[in-house]
Amino acid sequence: MRKLTTFGFFLVLMLLAACSNEAGASQPEAEQEEPQEATETEEADVVTEEKDVEETFENVYPLTGEPTNDSVDHRVLSVMVNNHTKARPQSGLSQADVVYEVLAEGQITRFLALFHSDIPDEIGPVRSARPYYFELANGFDAVYTYHGASAAINEKVAASGIDYLDGAGYDNNGWLFERDSERAAPHNSFLLSSGIDQALAEQGYEAEKEVPALPFSEDVSPAGTEAGNVKVTYYDREIVSYDYDADSEQYLRSSDGAPTMDRTNGERIALDNVFIVRTEHNVIDSAGRRSVDLTSGGDAYLLQKGTMQEVQWKNVDGRILPYKDGEALSFAPGQTWVNIIQESSTVEVLNEGGQ
Known part of the structure; x- marks a missing residue:
């Protein structure tokens, strides 16, 4: 009788353990849960939102037609850049919005570089003024920057009414114009753009102006x-x-x-x-x-x-x-x-x- 009772007792314990294991197996563990993947619709919404942010711009640079969120109401800076073989390679031309190349004396051209969307730290070598160059600069109400000229041409620059900065008055002063010791004059005078604001303030020139835009189109399809x-x-x-x-x-x-x-x-x-x-x-x-x-x-x-x-x-x-x-x-x-x-x-x- 005692043996039957003991066997029954162990049998009950085994049945209870088996039921407990089955119940436990039916309960999924928290760490086994997989994170829910974003649906295709949700992913598309994220891409669309990012695209909208990338294509939203407040302004357009007037001399390149390219969009920007930066301010565009600052003055155009125009600089006379030397193109003598001894002046090459020049500094800053890769960042110019527009460059005019015209014959100066003899068989040598000279550049008038216009900077607005991107103004480099150093520009040059800077050369002397000529009337048709500051005539071009005047079409953009630009600050006309050059280094030296004859008395007659300096008088024409002043009489034109254009705002100008003559490097002869700032020669190698270290904050607006600087001479490069590795080159010989007149191929070694460089404009330092960090000094432009100070120079404009000293001359009483406006630092901000609305710049009318050149004609641009994203859909240029030339036939020629x-x-x-x-x-x-x-x-x-x-x-x-x-x-x-x-x-x-x-x-x-x-x-x-x-x-x-x-x-x-x-x-x-x-x-x-x-x-x-x-x-x-x-x-x-x-x-x-x-x-x-x-x-x-x-x-x-x-x-x-x-x-x-x-x-x-x-x-x-x-x-x-x-x-x-x-x-x-x-x-x-x-x-x-x-x-x-x-x-x-x-x-x-x-x-x-x-x-």
Whole structure:
């Protein structure tokens, strides 16, 4: 009797343990739970929200047509940049919104570089003033910056009413202009942009102004000749060429066969628009100084997206702009280079297609 009772007791215990195990197995452990994955709809909402944030901009830079959330009401800075072979490579040109290239004396061109969307720390070498350059700067109500000029030309600058900064009055002062000891004058004077605000304040010039925008369009689809390589010959010793890079949709600039590089950052000069303007030039003195007609209009060429169009140019409110059959054309957003050439200069398309 005692044996039967003991066996029954153990049997009950085994049954109770088995029931307990089954009950425990039916309870999932917390750490075994898998995190719930986001649904496709939720993921799409996140992507859409991120896309909307990326495409929302408050402003557009007026001289590049590119969107920004930065303020755009500051002055345009224009700088006379030396293009003598001893001045190359120059500093700051890769960051210029617009560059005008025009013959100075003899067979050498000089640049007027306009900075607004991106102002580099150092720009130069800076060279002397000429009337048709500050005429171009005046079309943008820009601060005209140069280094030295004859007394007669300085008088013309002052009489024009343009706001200007002459490096001769700040020569190597360490905060606005600085001489590079590795180069010889007059190819070694550089503008320091960190001093611009101080200089404007000292001269009583406005630091902020609304800048009217150049004509831009995201949908530029030029109809013209395929132009993978274009050569502009001012003179036999002054040759500019542009090679189209299909990947970036930009033209890469060279001077006399050598790539145009920025000394400061090592970047190649790459343009979204190249505007070649033909106009009358006249030599006016024994030093070879010129007058250049910037008002009459005439024939021009517009390079965009691997294509060259034969167009016309007009001066509209002091700015040289492209037209075709009387209709205004748009620039592609980005940087623009304007070659102003004389009647005898040549423009050649050397090959079709891009790199």
